[in-house]
Amino acid sequence: MSILIDKNTRLVVQGITGKEGLFHTSQMIDYGTNVIAGVTPGKGGDWVLNGKVPVFDSVKIAVEATEANTSIIFVPARFAAEAMLEASDAGIELIICITEGVPVQDMMRVRNYLDQRKVRLIGPNCPGLLTPGQAKVGIIPGNIAIPGNVGVVSRSGTLTYEVLNAMKNLKMGASTCVGIGGDPISGTNFVDVLNMFEHDPQTEKVIMIGEIGGSDEENAAEFISSNMTKPVAGFIAGLTAPRGKRMGHAGAIIEGGAGTAADKIKALEAAGVKVAKHPEEIPTLLN
């Protein structure tokens, strides 16, 4: 078991003929992910990657032809909101949006629309999902993680890679790694994923990696103390971040004194989460 994706995932890639889309589709196929279709409007009928993947003009047509159930989005930011709506309207149940830089008002409209339907969105501005040994839907390098019983959830990309790598060095494997993304408005938050890990039989321990901005980590702390039986260790980036500055991620900003790393660490520690001083220390806290 794992969460969200496994070897039965039937993946359609939106923006498959773009540079990023093509490169990562080939990486995902190499990893063993079941990529069954791609979408680029106007390129329906083409085949990419030496005839491995058929391209369709729309997600609707791709779903009708291939019964895809999961979509990954690599389209440019200005088209990303529409791509998410299109996937949802085509009946896709799980959408992973990798694209960075989607306008926040677009995301508010998308999120409020998706909330009325039975669909889960991961991201945007995220590295996607990795269930080691089974499937990778995203851009996390496959070779840095091994299968295991630790669920990983994070707002960051390369910081997560550091943690997966440190885990692997200790021969600690992951059940599923979920990059929920660094935007202020996203499809899935810590609580959603913690809840899935709590109910996943394969997951025995959890690592969460947060950062400054918003109150998702505080909400997670509350959830952990009242609903979780599995041990959680974590890390919060941004102790040294100045106030009022956006630290790369659109959502990583301390506004009006709220959303500081210190507050988040305090909340998590109060909920019994062991919080590391630096990322390589996190896996050692679960031993």
Next chain:
Amino acid sequence: MKLHEYQSKLVLSKYNVPIPQGRVVSTANEARQFAKELGGYVVIKAQVLVGGRGKAGGIKIAKNVEDAEKIATQILAMEIKGLTVKKVLVETAAIIEQEIYLGITNDRTQKKPVLMASAEGGVDIEEVAAKTPDKIVKVYIDPLLGLQPYQARNIAAGIYLPRENWQEFGMITKGLWDAYKGSDATLAEINPLVITKSKHLIALDGKMVIDNNALFRLPELAEMRDTDEEAPSETRARKYGLSFIKLDGNIGCMVNGAGLAMTCMDVIKHFGGEPANFLDIGGGADADKVAAAMRIILSDKNVKAVLYNIFGGITRCDEVARGILAAMEDVKPKVPMVVRLVGTNAEQGRALLSNANMITADTLAGAAEKVVAAAKVSTKGTEKVGASQ
């Protein structure tokens, strides 16, 4: 991206929000001339992108034309929180009966825009929110439906606005919502919105923050960016698509990924150092971008050591190494540098840098310890040079 007050008011007035008659000028002489056109009794306001202008003496009333020139001269010579005042807004001074707060911002938890108002405007609204939250009334706006007139009426009732002003208030809230939506704002605020002696509503101040990610579809607003208000290194970094923030420490850092870049700052601090910057080179950066990033880091004279921490995924470590070597040729850095390359093509990257006289590290914690130690040695070195001169 923050807009100046005069820019925000320009945007708001396009959406039918009433604002005082005014003009932005950059000399005292222009201020005098415009004050004369307005009849002499004017308010002169420093245009800098920081809060607390009033407390700093950057907003003053002039009683006549001479006064206007004198005050403009004073304010144009000011520095407010480190920012030089280059422009002042000269406006008709309103006679105020009551000050109201009105603003729209994004609520991250509700995933919706929130319209907020308070009968106690004109002061720092965050302070009001912290001390007396019951004095702020809020309504969440469905982003798919937009602001509804009844929501504005509920807000008007909530702040005990005189009923004779409700119609104007409805028009202003609609204007504010349209400005927020049409400008992809993350904040659109009127503080204060005032009831004048003649019982009309007018926006005496305006503040807008625009979503950087939406500037591609807002060419007119994108042109309003005032680069005087940011560190020159930040402007340069933006040109290269680098995410850079200057800090006060002495250890430069170059990292791929925002979360990891923040973490590197934290780990440097954890081991007793002080980061000189936040720098995310982004995913898939090529050698040119890396070289540009390195030049920006090394242009900061405070920098006594540099840490490069690259976890290759989309970013290839050999490409980063090539960028570092290219920049080293023309910058010829004299400070010690610690490099850690992991992931895609890390070995090729390390091989390229093997003759570059850099300190290497295997772990992030190890790299941070080494760069903190190197910065200390390097700082002592400079002090000695300083003493002997």
